[in-house]
Amino acid sequence: MFEGMTIFERIILESLEKNEKTLIELIEDTALNEKLIFQCLKNLAAKNIILVQERKYTLNYQGKEQWSQNLLQTDHLKLELQELLEGMLNVALKKTPESLLKIRKVHMDEKDEMILKAMLVNVEKFLQDLEKKNARSKKTSNKKIVFTGMAAYHDILHCV
Amino acid sequence: MGYQKTILSAFKQQYQDLTFKQMGELTGIQSTRLFRLYNGHEMRLSEYEILEKLLRSSQHSLNRWQNMIQEILTLTSAQEARTLELSLERLIYKKRLQEIPEVTLSLQTTA
Numbered sequence: 001m002f003e004g005m006t007i008f009e010r011i012i013l014e015s016l017e018k019n020e021k022t023l024i025e026l027i028e029d030t031a032l033n034e035k036l037i038f039q040c041l042k043n044l045a046a047k048n049i050i051l052v053q054e055r056k057y058t059l060n061y062q063g064k065e066q067w068s069q070n071l072l073q074t075d076h077l078k079l080e081l082q083e084l085l086e087g088m089l090n091v092a093l094k095k096t097p098e099s100l101l102k103i104r105k106v107h108m109d110e111k112d113e114m115i116l117k118a119m120l121v122n123v124e125k126f127l128q129d130l131e132k133k134n135a136r137s138k139k140t141s142n143k144k145i146v147f148t149g150m151a152a153y154h155d156i157l158h159c160v
Numbered sequence: 161m162g163y164q165k166t167i168l169s170a171f172k173q174q175y176q177d178l179t180f181k182q183m184g185e186l187t188g189i190q191s192t193r194l195f196r197l198y199n200g201h202e203m204r205l206s207e208y209e210i211l212e213k214l215l216r217s218s219q220h221s222l223n224r225w226q227n228m229i230q231e232i233l234t235l236t237s238a239q240e241a242r243t244l245e246l247s248l249e250r251l252i253y254k255k256r257l258q259e260i261p262e263v264t265l266s267l268q269t270t271a
Binding site: 002004006008036039040043075076078079082083 | 242243246247249250253254257258
């Protein structure tokens, strides 16, 4: 059995983390089609990650320690992140007004790097504050995905 | 009719997951026509050529994949090979999830 998690299953878990839902509510919240959701739910139930009670799907909190171990394996998380990045790249290549993906290769001295890091800390704080806002009533699929980061060129060269 | 049966059987083997509709899109031959061919209607020369060309190209692609896999296994570390394996496993799993279960192809060639 595949032990990782696809983006489809991940959004279902994020949705169920807010509250238990029926299939129709999941379709509305995730914007996935019925067949795909149904297949994902079947697989998640087989992995004991979700439970079905009176037509409502809920996370299996009692067994979380066990199933979350598989999901936290570095290999699977890395591939999941790759999937998100690839999706973001594909969206950006479509050049829709909503897509935004920038990459720059620049030299920076210590002072420049300090300024940038301070700005990134501010961005991170801003995003954390947004996360804290009560967004339970908003659709999970309407979330924005934001990546921030920086790495030295030579480090990347040795890690590909 | 012997060669027709062979080529249709090879095509079925190669594209076993496709529905008649999907086969029609792939070959440019109408799905209803394909259905009739699989039920014993005689094939036209142009239809032979389409199916043969697709089979040849898919065989070429399969050989390329096999060569690449053999090469990558000799070039990569065990960890890299494992990552690649997980990545392919993930892709297959994702594609299977996304598959829309249409009426599955149930091909019957006539004797």
